[in-house]
Amino acid sequence: MTSQPNTARLEARISRDLHQTLKRAAELQGRTMTDFVVAAVQEAAHRAIEDAGIIRLSLADQQSLADALISPPKPNPAMKRAFTRRNELLRVK
Numbered sequence: 001m002t003s004q005p006n007t008a009r010l011e012a013r014i015s016r017d018l019h020q021t022l023k024r025a026a027e028l029q030g031r032t033m034t035d036f037v038v039a040a041v042q043e044a045a046h047r048a049i050e051d052a053g054i055i056r057l058s059l060a061d062q063q064s065l066a067d068a069l070i071s072p073p074k075p076n077p078a079m080k081r082a083f084t085r086r087n088e089l090l091r092v093k
Contacts, residue, residue, distance in 0.1 A: 010041075
């Protein structure tokens with residue numbers, strides 16, 4: 001019984017110019033082309049995932065948020081009950 005390595009293969013067709021550019025960049029960093037491409041792709045993937053988690057607000061949304069922070073609305077009955085319950089749970093007087 002042989003164990004399979006925990007890897008997957010990725011293939012891509014690229015132009016000769018891009019191939020030469022990647023090869024040159026890898027050489028400049030003292031890496032193999034595979035190592036260079038894998039590191040670059042991994043960095044780009046992490047950045048894309050991180051960027052997807054960032055909340056982007058329109059100017060109108062930014063203004064609404066700033067207005068709410070500067071002049072918050074008065075607490076409604078549900079908010080008052082929530083604070084009362086919170087204080088009971090935390091035994092705050």
